[in-house]
Amino acid sequence: QHQMATQGADSGERKFGRGDRRGGRGGRRGGRGNKEEGGWVPTTKLGRLVKDGKVKFLENIYLHSLSIKEPQIVDFFIPSLKDEVMSIMPVQKQTRAGQRTRFKAFVVIGDQDGHVGLGVKCSKEVATAIRGAINNAKLTLIPVRRGYWGNKLGKPHTVPAKVNGKAGSVRVRLIPAPRGSGIVAAPAAKKLLSFAGIEDVYTRTRGATATLGNFAKATFHAISKTYGYLTPDLWKEYVLQPTVYQDNALYLAAKEEKKEEY
Amino acid sequence: KKTSQMEEHEKSVEDDSPKHLIMLGFCEELPEGESFLTFPHKVGGHPVWLIPQGFPAPTDILCGRCDKPLSLLVQLYAPLPHVNPNAFHRMIYVFSCTSGYCVQHHPTRSYRVFRAQLPKENPYYKENPLPEEDESDDGNDYSRKVDAKACVVCGFYGKSKCSACSRVHYCSKEHQSKDWAFHKAECSHFKELAEGTCVSHLLRPRPYTKEDKNPFFNEYEIVTEESDKHTQANPDLEAKSSEESDDDSESIEEVVDHNRIVEENKAIIEKYKQSTKKYAGEQMTTNDFQINQIVKDKFLQNFQAITEVHPDQILRYYEDNTIEPIWMHARQIPRPEKITPCPACGGERVCEFQLLPQLLYYLKVENFDSPLDWATLVIYTCKNSCDIGENYVTEFLWQQQADNTPAEVDEA
Numbered sequence: 001q002h003q004m005a006t007q008g009a010d011s012g013e014r015k016f017g018r019g020d021r022r023g024g025r026g027g028r029r030g031g032r033g034n035k036e037e038g039g040w041v042p043t044t045k046l047g048r049l050v051k052d053g054k055v056k057f058l059e060n061i062y063l064h065s066l067s068i069k070e071p072q073i074v075d076f077f078i079p080s081l082k083d084e085v086m087s088i089m090p091v092q093k094q095t096r097a098g099q100r101t102r103f104k105a106f107v108v109i110g111d112q113d114g115h116v117g118l119g120v121k122c123s124k125e126v127a128t129a130i131r132g133a134i135n136n137a138k139l140t141l142i143p144v145r146r147g148y149w150g151n152k153l154g155k156p157h158t159v160p161a162k163v164n165g166k167a168g169s170v171r172v173r174l175i176p177a178p179r180g181s182g183i184v185a186a187p188a189a190k191k192l193l194s195f196a197g198i199e200d201v202y203t204r205t206r207g208a209t210a211t212l213g214n215f216a217k218a219t220f221h222a223i224s225k226t227y228g229y230l231t232p233d234l235w236k237e238y239v240l241q242p243t244v245y246q247d248n249a250l251y252l253a254a255k256e257e258k259k260e261e262y
Numbered sequence: 263k264k265t266s267q268m269e270e271h272e273k274s275v276e277d278d279s280p281k282h283l284i285m286l287g288f289c290e291e292l293p294e295g296e297s298f299l300t301f302p303h304k305v306g307g308h309p310v311w312l313i314p315q316g317f318p319a320p321t322d323i324l325c326g327r328c329d330k331p332l333s334l335l336v337q338l339y340a341p342l343p344h345v346n347p348n349a350f351h352r353m354i355y356v357f358s359c360t361s362g363y364c365v366q367h368h369p370t371r372s373y374r375v376f377r378a379q380l381p382k383e384n385p386y387y388k389e390n391p392l393p394e395e396d397e398s399d400d401g402n403d404y405s406r407k408v409d410a411k412a413c414v415v416c417g418f419y420g421k422s423k424c425s426a427c428s429r430v431h432y433c434s435k436e437h438q439s440k441d442w443a444f445h446k447a448e449c450s451h452f453k454e455l456a457e458g459t460c461v462s463h464l465l466r467p468r469p470y471t472k473e474d475k476n477p478f479f480n481e482y483e484i485v486t487e488e489s490d491k492h493t494q495a496n497p498d499l500e501a502k503s504s505e506e507s508d509d510d511s512e513s514i515e516e517v518v519d520h521n522r523i524v525e526e527n528k529a530i531i532e533k534y535k536q537s538t539k540k541y542a543g544e545q546m547t548t549n550d551f552q553i554n555q556i557v558k559d560k561f562l563q564n565f566q567a568i569t570e571v572h573p574d575q576i577l578r579y580y581e582d583n584t585i586e587p588i589w590m591h592a593r594q595i596p597r598p599e600k601i602t603p604c605p606a607c608g609g610e611r612v613c614e615f616q617l618l619p620q621l622l623y624y625l626k627v628e629n630f631d632s633p634l635d636w637a638t639l640v641i642y643t644c645k646n647s648c649d650i651g652e653n654y655v656t657e658f659l660w661q662q663q664a665d666n667t668p669a670e671v672d673e674a
Contacts, residue, residue, distance in 0.1 A: 014341050014343050014344075014350075015340070015341065015342070015581055016285055016338060016339070016340040016341070016486070016579050016581070016615075017285040017287075017303075017486030017487075017488075017579065039573055039574075040573060041573050041574045041620040041623050041624075042619075042620075042623055043565075043566075043569070043590075043618070043619040043620055043623075044619070044664065045628075045633070045635045045664060045666070047623075048622065048623050048627070048628050049628055051623070052626075052628055054628065067666075069559075069562060069665075070566075084537050085534045085537050085538060086537065086538065086540075086541045087538050087541050088531055088534055088538060090523075090524055101523045101524070103527060106541075124523075125527060126527040126530040126531060127530055130530075130534075187540050187541070188540075188541060191540070245666070
């Protein structure tokens with residue numbers, strides 16, 4: 001066993017970053033903290049590209065199905081996302097010393113103009129749970145394609161085609177509706193669809209729809225299929241765009257991918 | 263047994279701070295006119311050599327794949343006098359290839375880590391720190407006696423020197439001719455200086471242009487701060503994924519009366535009463551809301567939770583070397599047998615510090631031709647910081663690559 005070099009605070013304190021450093025240098029840290037704009041330092045490659053401004057639209061990320069791992073990326077593109085807490089339920093777990101209670105928050109998030117996400121988080125405090133659920137919801141954000149029922153007048157207002165989704169035993173079918181019909185659906189699905197920005201739609205459901213989870217998930221899948229549906233206007237062949245991960249120079253030189261408008 | 267445990271008993275009573283800290287490092291630009299300390303923590307730029315000879319030449323430190331010299335990524339001054347009195351001064355250098363391709367596909371050949379140490383009494387630095395001279399100087403800087411024979415252009419060992427002033431060194435003819443444009447002005451001044459004076463702080467700064475085949479990383483100083491928490495843990499993969507398994511661990515003290523907790527949080531729940539009323543009576547489960555794989559990623563959530571307190575940290579230094587570094591995902595976590603033992607003493611290597619991907623943001627790697635991308639770099643060094651004389655000895659680095667696996671989409 002080693003004998004300590006010299007007694008006293010001097011050598012005991014002599015470690016990385018402690019003791020023996022100029023006070024001035026360490027002290028500057030306090031003022032430095034306020035300088036950072038936004039306070040977000042990205043940890044993933046996609047985050048770095050987004051913060052540098054190399055990705056113009058959120059849709060560029062969706063085009064290549066890249067995984068978004070940092071909620072700040074979504075905040076960067078859509079700063080004004082609205083969220084709504086669907087439910088806060090206390091859940092308990094049996095332990096040796098009694099019951100441990102935590103709160104589970106379910107949140108739906110969307111900008112009511114083509115993006116929607118669902119998130120859930122469990123935590124000891126309600127505020128933490130809600131904050132965590134909103135973060136999770138941002139990671140699950142999905143684009144929604146809207147179309148017309150009849151004449152192509154004005155902005156798109158309904159689903160572009162009949163789409164269906166399933167989860168568990170629940171089958172949900174979304175059918176285009178004329179302008180002014182409103183969302184004809186159960187309250188849970190209605191909330192989701194309104195956050196997505198769909199104004200008019202008919203729905204048909206089957207199965208145990210009382211299970212909101214499955215119902216929400218099925219509706220979510222149906223909505224996400226809108227951008228997977230091959231409509232005649234997409235028949236035209238087009239050149240594959242390189243991913244953001246590939247050569248940035250090439251990417252910037254190519255035609256910029258605009259948001260899909262009907 | 264670590265001697266720090268002995269230290270624990272010998273420390274004074276009023277010192278009740280934890281013995282083993284986690285120190286965080288942050289990038290900071292060097293202010294105008296100031297130069298680095300004698301023993302700096304730095305990112306990028308030229309390495310500041312602890313021992314003025316015996317450090318690698320450009321030919322010793324080539325990338326195994328692209329045959330270009332590696333660039334300094336990070337250097338840390340990490341003395342460990344209580345582990346080994348000969349490590350009163352101790353520096354760790356981390357070198358990396360600047361090409362993302364090399365680093366991603368051949369990590370073992372694109373990184374080098376060096377350790378160098380000196381006892382308190384040594385021929386290169388004054389034994390006692392400088393006395394306090396002005397307010398900005400805390401007075402703990404040991405002044406350098408001897409300049410390192412480092413090439414002014416690349417920072418590695420320079421065997422030749424300028425024949426006129428014999429104060430600046432170069433590693434090769436190419437670098438000498440390249441540098442002449444800047445050296446011209448100062449050469450005559452240096453010739454007049456007394457023998458043996460250090461000129462390192464008198465050199466004019468040389469800007470390196472984009473045409474250089476081997477760009478340096480952006481230069482910063484690392485400022486350290488103590489972390490609030492001094493323990494950390496990675497999520498347990500074996501834990502059954504029940505509805506509540508992806509969250510904080512429990513302890514006996516946290517189990518309190520159910521009603522009391524509900525009471526405390528009532529105010530917040532009231533706030534959301536309007537919106538939650540619509541869905542009252544519906545059954546919602548976690549799995550239904552997890553639309554994609556990302557939300558289930560325990561490692562990443564744990565990593566983000568730990569680093570969000572100080573989101574701009576680039577470095578985590580572990581004084582307690584039994585602590586497990588935090589990982590960003592579950593793959594490429596080294597098994598203990600993968601960490602090679604110290605070549606000098608044969609002893610085991612322990613985790614000393616880790617570099618975080620926030621560093622890549624500060625280095626602006628996305629502007630490179632082949633951008634670097636890793637999840638974390640963990641440096642393992644000899645546990646005893648064994649005696650190596652005045653040599654630079656290699657240590658071990660483990661890279662966890664970035665997780666670019668696409669999100670698993672649920673089958674509809």
